[in-house]
Every structure is written in structure tokens, then in C-alpha cells.
Amino acid sequence: MDQNKIGMFISEKRKELNITQEELAELMNVSKNAVSKWERGLNLPDASLMKNLCKILNISLNEFFNGEENNLELSELTKIFEKKNEKIIAVDHVTYKFEPGKLYAIMGHSGSGKSTLLNILGTLDKQTTGEYKINGKETIKLNDNELNYIRRKNVGFIFQNYLLDPNLRSYENVMLPMFVNNEIKKDERKTRALKLLEYVNLENRFNHYPKELSGGEQQRVAIARSLANNPQLIIADEPTGNLDEKNEKIIFEIFRKLANDGKLVIVVSHSDNIVKYADVVLYMKNGRLGVYNEG
């Protein structure tokens, strides 16, 4: 827990709501000095005060402890592709708020805009119009380096064709994202990679190359890799598209486990089996997003 980061987050959210330190202190029934100390990172609020503080600042406990907002917010998001003389509206005025600790399934026919939406959510692509905020930051205003940072710290990707490096062993593939994360010490990287493989039940295959693994195993390595930098958001685009039912079940169970552990997991899938595991099932048709099943 980074007290400084939490302190800065409290200060930022307070200022967004146009509340002074004195006003916040009054609402919390504490001294102004106490609020000042929180914001300077010298102290953390007492456990009994945290819930109330989060309510006032309109943040979740999870976000409080991470020191940043932890959600994805879409507002009238639109993506238009222009090809020759044709305009294709892939995503059409989508407005939605994703929350952490949930597994979202996005379903729909081919060409409905699911993958495009997913690419925008993962900052692999930019919207044409509309707003997309990740942890409170508008992505359209971010430059390439800032987007790189977001991908590094906040997003884990899982692709249909796994995209493992064939020249690296399983644990080395999992270590890959850690090379650009200075917060993970160099001598801890291998250990961490092995732990992540254990999380996806592949501890016995840590030394194998991708060509020596089955499709399901490769996808599990890809999942472990996506967790390397402990991101809050996991995005999976047709992760079981190339797998059989048995392996599909294993993968979906892992996603369920991740959501239970507080991650925000978004899965695009053609498979109906995802419905059993998802908290929220969304449906895309002609670029529009609808809620099929929530809660």
C-alpha cells in the first residue's frame, strides 16, 4: 500500500468534488490536520473511517487502497472505419461503466463490433468520438508513452491465438511484461512467473516451449502472462476460440477466479458457456451495446 499515492488520490478526488479540507474534515468529523496528514501521505484514515470517506469521495474500497479509480467508463463511444467511399460504424454511441471484481461477457455475431470495442478498452485503438476513461483518465488525451504505461500497469491481454513467443519457455513468456516494470525487482521475476504458472495450474510445464504445449496450456500461459504486472483489467478476445470444451471450461474457471480476486475481467466470446461464469452478459449488435443479463 502506497500511502503517498493514497494521499494524492484523496486530494485529487476531494478537489474534483470541489470540497475544501475543512469541509471534508467536518463531513468526516475529524480535524483539518488529520485530513491534511492523509493527503500528505503521513497517515492513513482509521479503519472505521474508511468506508465513510469512500462514500463521500464516491470511490470503492478497492480504489482507495490502490490509490486510483478502478473502473472503465464509456460515454457515447463511437468508432467509425472509413474504407474507400464507405463508412463503417463499428461501435455506435456506447455508454457503459465497468466495475472491478466482476466478469463481463460480451457476446454477439461476427462483425457486431465486439473486438473493436475490446481494442478500444485495451487502448490498442482509439475511438472516433466519445469518451473513454480508464481509472479516471481520458484516454484520448494521453500520448503514446502514457498509453504504454496504462497497458503496462493496468491492462492484461489475452488473445485467441495466444501470441506466445515461440523462442521463450513458458516461464520466460510470463516474465516478458515484467521487463518493462521496474517495480518488480529483477531477482524476483522468475519466482513471480513460476507462481503465476502455479495459479493457472501449469507449474509442471514451466520449462516447456509453446510448441510443446497443447492449445489449452498455451492459453493458460498467456493468462499467466497477462497477470505478470498485476493489472486491474483483464481483456480476453475469443480466448477459447481454438480450444475444445474441456479446455474452455478450464479457461473460464480461471477468469471466474480472477474476478473473485477483484479483477475486472472482460471476455468476448462466441461460446454460450461463458454465461454460466459471467456476472454480467452484454450483447453487441450493429455496434450497439445492450445488457442481456446483469447480476
Place this chain on the structure above:
Amino acid sequence: MKGNSIYEISYKHLKEKRNIIFSIIIVLLIIVLYITSTIINFALQYQNNINKKSLNARTLIVERGSKTDEELNQISNINHVVLNVSDKYRAQFPVSAEEFDEKDIKGNIVFNPLLINNGIKIINGRTIESDYEILIPEEFYPHVDFNDYGEEVIYLDKIIKGKDLIGKSIKVYSEREHPVKSINQSWSEYDELYNKWIETRTPISLTIVGTYDSSVNLLEKNTCFMSLKMFDNVKSDINGGTASCTQDNICTEEWFKYVDRMIVVDEYKNLDYVKNELNNMNFSYYPVLNFDMGTFKMLVSIPMCVGLIISIISITLIRNFIAKKLYNKRKEIGLLKTLGFDNNQIINIYSKENNIILSTCFIIGFIIYMIIVKTIKYYIYVAAELEYYSMNIEIPFIYILLLIALLLLLSNYILKKKIIKYLSYNVSDLIGDSL
């Protein structure tokens, strides 16, 4: 992989099959490029020797014909002529040097007169100051031997360091009193004369005072130098002879003396001028060394063209390989972007891979090239021309380093340009199949 540096990713990519195939091709091209460069280097060195150092290259023999001594002496007045002497001084004085006899090989050396402008480079000791002093090669091989096929052979382990012989003496005998068998003389009469000469001849002791670099003047390693006067004393004036017999078995013989002139020009580049002047004075002449610079340059241009073609092929191959490789790796580039690698890190990973491959190819190519050149030089030395062995025909390593640096810079430029192009695409396009 230990997880310490992004370059570990580069090292892991080295063992890809396409990298290995590419490396083999580049090594072969590099070896060919090195060899053509060596041929050019050798040719340029040879040309340089001809131009600046070789005495023979700038020597003409002017035939007396019907010219008198006075007319021949006029040649000295031609600009750039530095020596006008009897062609006797172009001959050599062979000597059986008993001092260098070994159980299975005889000592044999030859003497040249030390003329001005020989271009001799003294390595150890000093030059000749009296008539009883001589110079020997720094790498001295005082033998002439032949194998069963009649080919001249050189035993490398019998080359002597000339400086170790400074101060020592060699005995020679003048060939002026050497009996010459007349056609009308019987062999027993001749043998009697010869044996009498052996008994009564007086040896001349010559002291070694210095050594010279024989490769500079393209001379053989058993060629020594004595003073002009001593050469005149020991070398016979007879150049050769003919004999003819009639049907009645009456035989006559004729002995020829050295009557022509040896003309030495100051520099190779002035040779044509002197030839022109000799033509104007109605002299007949011929060069000692038949060296046609025009043909030589034409021949040198062949390896130059080959080298140029190989260079173009190498650069094109590198460029195409990089382009194809990066096209095939575009998904990998996209993946690295999704994982949060920035553009510089991605460029550095592939640059490192590229640099390791090319540097290794150059070094392996250089090692193989050195083995090939040393082997060729050895066989050239053993088979024929002694002096070529000591010539440094290998390309200096500094040029190799410059070539490596240049090609690495070029290939990195091509690589960076291609990667930047891919990095400008949407990440979703890179990892998808739309490209």
C-alpha cells in the same frame, strides 16, 4: 532467461532457423568479399612495388647493334636516366657457398652488383662501404633445391635470420679464370685444366655487413649484393657462346661478351618518356620486366567488379532479410506494444539481435578468410615465388573493423526505419491479420 535485461529477448531469438540460414549466407558472402579485397590489396601493393621500388621494372636493355661506345654514352644525357652501364651488371654471379652446405642440401647464393638506385632497404647493419663487403637478405635462404618433379622447393625451417650472420665471411672464387671447354678440346684435357684451376685458385673472402628487405625489391631470398668493382672482378665478361661443326667435322665456336647497355630510369612513371627518347635516337631496346600497366589495371578491375557486385548483393540481401523478418514478426511487435514496451525498447531488442548476427558473421568470415589466405600463401611460397610469402597481402584488420561498422550502421538504419513504420500502425492491426 534471468529477467535482468530486455536484451535477453534478443539472445533468445538468435537461434531462429531463418537467422541461422541468413548467417551462413552472409558468412559465405563475407569470405568472398574479403578474398576479392585481398586480391585488390595484393595487386595494388604489387603495382606500388613496380611503380616505386622494383629496379627491374624501370630498367631497359639497349642493344648495341652498330652503335659505338660514344653513341651509347649519349643515352646518359636523356632526362630521368640515372644509370647507363654495361648489361653485364644485370647478370647474376651464382656461387656455391660451402658455408651453408647441409647434409641433404647445398649452399647456393647469387650475387647482384649494388647499383645506385637499387632501392635497397637496409634492415640491420649497414650498406657496403668497401669492395670486400656484402649485403644479404634479412630472411636468408642460401639454397636452391628441386624436388623429384624438377620443381624448386623451399624448406621454411631453413630460412636464416640475416642479422645473425653479420660479421661472418663467405668465400667466393672469381669465374674469370674458370676454364671454359672448347669444342675442339677433349674432356680429359679439359678435366686436367679444371683440376689445375681448382688447386691454384685463390678464394676471395667477403664479409657480411648488413641485411636488406628482399620483398621490397621482389628479389629471391638467396640474392646478395656486392660492390660494382668486386662484381666486375669475379664475373666473367663472356655472356655465352655458340659452336657449329661442318660435315667434315670441323668445328668452330664463337664467344659473346656483354656489349649491350643497361639503362635505369629514376621512376617507373618516366619509363615511357625515356623509351620515346631512345626511339628518337634510333636505339633498339627491350624492358627487363615486361609489365603492362594497362593490362594489369584491366585485370585488377575484375576483382574490383566482383567485389562491388558482392557488396551490392550483400546489402540487398541484408535489406530484404530485415524487411521479411520484420514482416513475419509484426505480431510480435504488436504483442510487445500491448505489453507496454515503448518504441525505443522494441527497436533496441531487434537492433541487438541484428548486430549480434552480423558481427558474428563478420568475425567467423574473417577467421575462415585468414585460414584460407594463410594456406594459399604457404602454397604460393612453397611452389614458386619466395618473395610473395613475405608480402602482407591480408587486408589490415582496421579495414575489416571499418567495414563491419559501416554495414552495421547501414543495417541498423534499415531496421529502424522498418520498425518505425510498423510502430506507426494501430496495435490492433499489427496483431490482427489485416496487414
